[in-house]
Amino acid sequence: MFNKILVANRGEIALRVVRACKELGIKCVGVYSEADEASLHLRLADEQICIGPAISAKSYLNIESIINAAGQTGAEAIHPGYGYLAEKEEFAQACVDNNIVFIGPTPENLKLAGDKITAKKIMEEAGVPVIPSSPGGVTSLDEAVSLCAEVGYPVMIKASGGGGGRGIRICKDENVLREDFPIAKAEAAAAFGNDELYIEKCVLEPRHIEFQILADRFGNVAHLGERECTIQRRYQKLIEESPSPRLTPELRTAMGDAAIRAGNAVNYFNAGTVEFLLDQDDHFYFMEVNARIQVEHPITELITGVDLVKEQIRLAADGKLDFSFDDLPKRGWAIECRINAEDPDRNFLPSPGVVETYRPPGGYGVRLDSHLYQGYELPIFYDSLIAKLVAFDLTRDGAIAIMRRALDEFKISPLKTTIPLYRKIMDDSSFQKGDFHTGYINKFVPDEDEDED
């Protein structure tokens, strides 16, 4: 096992990894930018080291600076958290080159996860169902028009080099495609430096179901059940739960097997997530592999009893995976709300500033992963995720009741947060019945364009 781990991230996930290290008796190093000196994870870490200025590109995304920090502090391994460098092949490779263990997938895994077209091809060959789509990148409108006629409308246009739900357009017919294709191309070029587009059939009113996988260095892959991540806004997840109210045991087995096949097909290592779309007729389609620990990992931890971050560390230290899904003592239901410093009444405008009042919820069935504290000034430079509130109980109804109560207790001011929106959703009968699709959130917030004029 490692003696010292450097945590190459900030916010709640840095705190999450620091806590895992503490429990494992491993010393940990917290890194920070000049804007993050007051961060909570630094107070809990054993050592702290500044890695650059406020702008992320010069600090949390600065590979050289982070590798140097590991060298200076004598850290043997780096946990990248999520976002930032977590899925950068170049960073994982830099760790290898500097004899530092990257706590995450291999550089080859990361390369493949970032290349959706190749990944899909491999999955198709491995017998994992995929969505009908363009065989490769599409660059001309004529090519797009004939392809879409084959695949069938509606279609979805995505940037080949994109990710995180950015730069996606849905075209309901050929006219819209002719209008949107050139715009999507320009956007892809501007955002990702690559104007290649990727077209696929758009599944109507789907559910987004993902499977957690773990893999060791010896070829063993296990899945840890699903996470229901259907409730999203602009492809950003808001509420997740596990298990999914939609899956039957048979469907869970079929999708879990497909997730393991997906992991095996790419020689996956460490923790990852296999994302699927599920249509109304129980057909599921592989979407992508998220080659990192995910924001919503706590719900899986609560229902399986497996600490995924500790498992990531153990597997990175050549630990062996010696269980399957059937062996796990699964119980109960977990629901997570991602609480953002955003104003749901003003088109989710960010809301930075000083946290003058901070009263976190507690009690039975509540888990709170948050880096906030009273008096903390939320920097303007970083993500708006301020807390992950998770409710756990033996039944879904019980978990909803706990979440409702915990949201009522949770007081953060004067920042605006998404707490009131989640409170409304907990009272919604469709949510309570587990009856929703990816467009569900439009019931509560209009999908306005940012340019109102």
Next chain:
Amino acid sequence: MANGKKVEVRAPMSGVFYRRPTPDQPPYVEVGDTVKKKQVLALLETMKVFQKVKCPVNGKILEIVPQSETPLKDDDLMFIIEVG
């Protein structure tokens, strides 16, 4: 609005001020430029969300107060525009 009157454009919230859409593109506007109402003058990035700073009037840019890529506080002065 009367010609010649000066109008201030202030930050609607705290954020990082950007004068150009990407580092390799020219600035949206320069001092002395004639600008139209609703024209984009700059970007303001707050917690990874970019907002367009739009011109409130037709006129001319008299002054651009902050340097590009600097953090601003809520209500900081960004532009002074002469109505015309």
